[in-house]
Amino acid sequence: MSDISASEYINQQNALEDEAREIMPWNPSHCTYVDGGLRQPVFACLSCGEIGVCYSCSIQCHANCELIELFTKRAFTCDCGTERQLAKPKKDNEYWCQLRKNTTQDIPSLSNSYGPNFKGYFCDCHKQYDPESDSTMIQCALGLECNEDWYHCACIVQTQNQIEEGEKPSNPTEQSLPLGFPSLESFDAFICWKCASRYKSVFRDLLAHSRSQDLIAHKIKHSSPASEKSEPNTGNSVDGLRKRKYDMENDESFSLMLLPGYKSVLLEIKAELEKTSKLYLFMDDIAPFLTEDEPVYVPPEDSDDDASTYELGTQALSSTVDRDVAAVGLRAMDGIKQKLSEFLQPFADSGQIVKEEDIRNFFKLQNKE
Ligand SMILES: [Zn+2]
Ligand SMILES: [Zn+2]
Ligand SMILES: [Zn+2]
Ligand SMILES: [Zn+2]
Ligand SMILES: [Zn+2]
Structure with missing residues (x-):
């Protein structure tokens, strides 16, 4: 200095x-491992084996690690100090997780799903998040195929103009959206073409439903890259294979944006469905979060005279x-x-x-x- x-x-x-x-x-005093799967803010720790950790652990246990903020993920259980963690952040630490104070690694949850976000890659273009970039990103609300990935608006409408110019907006609060992208106020939830393709028949039924106008704000066509075009090397052959598979299976892929208030419309549609219909089973079983409120875990508020927070600041700065x-x-x-x-x-x-x-x-x- x-x-x-x-x-x-x-x-x-x-x-x-x-x-x-x-x-x-918030006050980083509680590890959410004990609470099981929650929609909560998740941080990927690249240093400890590309695991996801909770807010408190990101500060208390992984402050010196390479962290990436992933915002919220559904049904996620903190993997700090579980068998997924490669090593203790500091060798001489007595505990694996400084908050749970476990001296042996805990059993990881089976339900956590790890996609490319946990390696630091986002969107179909497989880029690292660039906070300096002016391109707006939105998260897929279904996420069953894409692991609740974040997408550049330009990649959703398949135009390059916003991403490659990369100019900073003159007014940072101004949303910069690519040409042809609908205004962010016009919809409440985005469902990516990968997730929509995986449940193609479900979404076809919804699009054909008499209430679809109350439900769907926008349908955006997504054309697959030409099959002879070589796959970008994602470093993940499983993803590559899966991608090629759905490209071949889907002559027409599309993303959907759902209108504000879509949850209640879906509930009304559901109430009239046969309990054995595909659409009913999808809403009831596979994606209940589309019709239910999804509470997000929020760590306890921080207070001004919190000793542990104070000590942390002191340690870091001294x-x-x-x-x-x-x-x-x-x-x-x-x-x-x-x-x-x-x-x-x-x-x-x-x-x-x-x-x-x-x-x-x-x-x-x-x-x-
Ligand atoms: Zn934790
Ligand atoms: Zn770490
Ligand atoms: Zn921890
Ligand atoms: Zn992208
Ligand atoms: Zn998706």
Whole structure:
């Protein structure tokens, strides 16, 4: 860190804190492994064997790992410290999961399904998520074939114009959508062409249903790449084979967007169906989440004077004051801002320069307390 004035430092800290609070406003104190499969925020840890871990474990157990935020996944059980984890993040750790304090690896859930997102790849174009890119991505609401993948809007309508230009929007809050893509307000759920193709007869029945106008906002044709075109090397031959299979089986693939309020319309349709019909069984058995509310697990709110959060911030920052490396620690650094601001106030008042050494001394003092 180069020397900067205290007021600059405080301003930077405040901005980082606000950002951190926005991204991760919760108290990382509970591992959800014990709760079983939940729709919850999931983080893929590339360092520990491409496993998915819960919000709290991403901070408490994998802060020094390479993590990718996957947002929420359905029926997911935390795999921190289960037999899926390759090694302890730190060799000298006594525990596999620092929150569950298990000294031997726990049994992993059978229901977790691991798709390319857990390796850091998204969408049919198999790209890594680029937070700098202006291209909007949406998640498949069915997800049974694609593992609830995220898709670039441009890849859904099969146009390149937004992705390759890659220009940043002048106004970052402005949604930039490719030509031909419907407005995001016009639909509530997106079902990708892979998932729609897997349940082709179900979706054909829905499209032909007398209520389809109350249900379906948009149907977007998806043309398969020409069969002689070579497969991109995804590094995953199973995915490649499966892809080729559904390309051949489907002369016409399409994505669907469902209207706001689609759940109640589906329920009304379901109520009139024969209990043995394909459509009924699909809604009842295979995709009950399309007609039911799907609660999302939210970790407990963080409080300002939380000791564990405070310690985490201290640890992360005392080992290094390099902002990049401390970024993960900063996410957890909730209670420390107040004290640091108080410490820096005299510097700010006198316009004195803060040296890295001063910051280090501050954290040394905190550790002694
Ligand atoms: Zn966990
Ligand atoms: Zn890890
Ligand atoms: Zn853990
Ligand atoms: Zn894409
Ligand atoms: Zn899908």
